[in-house]
C-alpha cells in the first residue's frame with residue numbers, strides 16, 4: 273500500500289478487513305510501498321515520513337497483528353533495489369511500455385514532471401517487490417492484474433535463462449533423500465508414472481506431497497518441483513493472483529471514495545468531522561424538499577447504510593425514503609452514529625501507538641529484519657544463478 277495520503281473507509285473495507293482475515297491463514301508480508309509513492313510525489317517528500325507512520329498505525333488499529341504478519345517498508349530493503357536492477361537487464365522495454373497503468377496515461381504525461389524513468393520502471397519495481405520474496409500469492413485487484421502478469425512473465429524468463437544449476441540431477445537426488453525413506457520412494461514412483469506414462473494425477477499427488485513435506489528447505493522443494501517436470505531449477509516463483517473481494521466504497525459526492533477527490537471519510541476522523549461530512553453528503557437528487565419522495569437506490573448514503581446498518585435500520589430508511597416519511601438528516605443520524613462507533617474503536621486502538629512512537633518503530637524494525645532475511649537469502653540464490661557470486 274502506498275503511503276500517499278491518509279487512509280479512508282475505502283482502504284478499511286477494501287483492503288484492511290481482508291488483510292486482517294488472511295493474516296491467520298497465510299504467512300503474509302504487508303509492504304509500505306514508499307518508493308512507489310515517490311514516483312508520483314517526488315516533489316512532496318517531506319510528507320512521506322508522517323504518512324508512513326500514520327499508515328502503519330492505522331493498519332495496527334484496524335487489527336493487523338505484527339505477531340502474525342510481517343509489516344515492512346520497501347525502501348528499507350536494499351535487496352529490492354538490487355533485484356530491480358538485475359531484472360531490468362532481462363526485461364524487454366516493450367513489456368514495460370505495454371502495461372496499462374503506463375500505456376494509458378503516458379500521453380497525458382508527456383509535458384509533465386511524471387514523464388520519468390521511474391514511472392516507466394514502476395511496474396518492474398513492482399515485479400521485484402513480488403519476486404524478491406518468492407511469494408505464492410499476491411493480493412491484487414482487477415486493475416493490478418496486468419502488473420502481476422508482468423511479474424509472472426519476468427519470473428518465467430528468468431527461470432528459462434538461468435534455471436539450470438550446475439549438477440542439477442545430482443542435487444535433485446540429494447534433495448529426494450531429504451524427504452525420508454518412505455516419501456522418497458513415493459516421490460520416485462510418482463515421478464516415473466508422470467514422466468513415463470504422462471499420468472497427470474501422479475504429478476498432482478507428487479506436488480501435493482512436496483507442499484506438505486515440512487522438512488524440505490525452500491530450495492530443495494523448488495528443485496524437486498522442477499525435477500518432476502524435467503525442468504531446471506525454479507529460482508523465481510510465478511505468483512498466483514489472490515483476488516480480494518471487490519468492495520467499492522462511495523464517497524461523499526457519490527463518486528468512488530478517494531482522498532485526492534476530497535470526498536473521503538478518513539480513518540480516525542473525529543466524531544465532529546464525521547458528522548459534518550455525512551450531513552453534507554450528496555443524496556437522491558429527487559429529494560429537494562422533505563416532502564419529496566426518494567429512492568435509496570439513487571442515493572450514496574444508502575450504500576453506506578448497506579455496510580453499517582442492521583436490517584431494522586435499513587427497513588426504516590427504505591420505507592421512510594420511499595414515502596417521504598423521514599428527512600435526509602434523520603436518515604443520516606444512525607449512520608453517523610455507526611461510523612463514529614467504528615472510528616472510536618480505531619482511535620482507541622491507535623492510542624498506545626501514538627503515545628509510544630518507539631512501539632511502532634520497533635514493529636517496523638522487526639518486520640524489516642524478517643523481510644530482509646528472506647530477501648537476502650533469495651538474492652544470493654538469484655545472483656548465484658546469474659553467475660554473479662564471485
Ligand code: SF4
Nearest residue numbers: 556566571593600603
Ligand atoms: Fe438518501 Fe436517506 Fe435521503 Fe433517502 S432519506 S435520499 S436514502 S439520505
